[in-house]
Amino acid sequence: MALVRAWGRTLGRWAGREDAAVVKDSGDPEVARIREAAEAGDWPTVRAVLEARPEAADRTELLWAVGDTAGVEQWMPRVLEAEPDTALPRVVAGIRYITFAWEARTGALAEHVSRDQFRVFHARLRDAERWLYEAAEREPGWASPWYGLQITGRGLEVGQTVARRRFEAVVRRSPQHRGAHQQQLQQVCQKWGGSHEEMHAFARDSAFGAPGGTLLGGLVPDAHIEQWLMLDRGADTAYMRTPEVLESLRRAADHSYRHPGFRQETGWLNTVNSFALAFSLAADQGAARECFELLAGRVTKSPWQYLNADRPADVYRKMRSAAGR
Incomplete structure (x- = not known):
């Protein structure tokens, strides 16, 4: 949470390209x-x-x-x-x-x-x-x-x-x-009386229990972001960059927006934005760049508001720039 607050202050002052904006009404x-x-x-x-x-x-x-x-x-x-x-x-x-x-x-x-x-x-x-x-x-x-x-x-x-x-x-x-x-x-997350283990199990079972191309694949990055938010500065970065987290994100992406059955239906922008943030935090810039290319500047408030509640598009631009997009 300390990192969230620090980044929020830093990114609130950041000014980047103007070709990304929060999408109203999910399009x-x-x-x-x-x-x-x-x-x-x-x-x-x-x-x-x-x-x-x-x-x-x-x-x-x-x-x-x-x-x-x-x-x-x-x-x-x-x-x-x-x-x-x-x-x-x-x-x-x-x-x-x-x-x-x-x-x-x-x-x-x-x-x-x-x-x-x-x-x-x-x-x-x-x-x-x-x-x-x-x-x-x-x-x-x-x-x-x-x-x-x-x-x-x-x-x-x-x-x-x-x-x-x-x-x-x-x-x-x-x-x-x-x-x-x-x-x-x-x-089932920790802050509501569950646990990290139960949360991740639920995300995996839901994502991979659904047909390929499902939006439920976005539960996997959502769960990792949820745990990242609960960790102190330093521990949060280390967690997101573990091989296990990165592998789970890649598998979920293959089963979700990378799958031939994926459709750009209501809610898809939220799913890909979650993957974009998770891959950025995991330092997989190639996968993050893929997400940013698919989004083409369409930003959903969640999950970027965790880093800057007032200006989520600024966080998106910063992460996109880091991914070389």
Whole structure:
């Protein structure tokens, strides 16, 4: 973590080429459309965009675009009342209240969060759980309600057993649900009561248990970055440059974005950006350069914000330059 802070300060002052920028809405124009509709309180358009993206295609990014929009909680009660038997408004309300809950809690460490903030945080998460369960009852085949329940469960500290059941509920309905796998990776990491060993095992099993070309290959670099973040300065660099870490990254890349079955579908930019950072930290400049060439300047906020939360594109440019791209 000391290295993260130091690099953050250094890279915040760095000015590089201007042909790289954070991609808004992951390059999906429907995300921008649904966010604008949510800001305007236009439920018919929000509903139309969501219904046009089948559950099997993973609605995660669209749902978060609505959930991250301030003010949705003000007009959603009218929709819930008008459509008492419909699942979709309940999913949207549940996802919005997850973000609304974290807005009350803030991102501060637990010791700096007041009792009243925690009270509001937990109350909003319980509201979210109620709507998500109602949605699951109305549409038993949908994955989205259970995905939301993974996140509320972590905030309400339901424990590893219940959390695993909620994850399994998602993947029974959508086996390669990228968001659900990312949430479960967080659930089993050390900071949430798991361990490095469990986290890496989950990442490997998920990545290589899926068909070649899967976006789930990005769980492997995500897990290594997660452990790197937990280490002190010096130990973090040494860890990323071990032969075992490098070999696992290369195998995951071969099974993911290097595979002939890889498709540039929703979420692919996040996957390749994760590989780009991991290979850069592992000092495999050739593999990093390959990622940067594929990305062509398209930067996702994650994972670069770990080095500079305010200017993630600056970190991307610095790493790209080091890779000779």
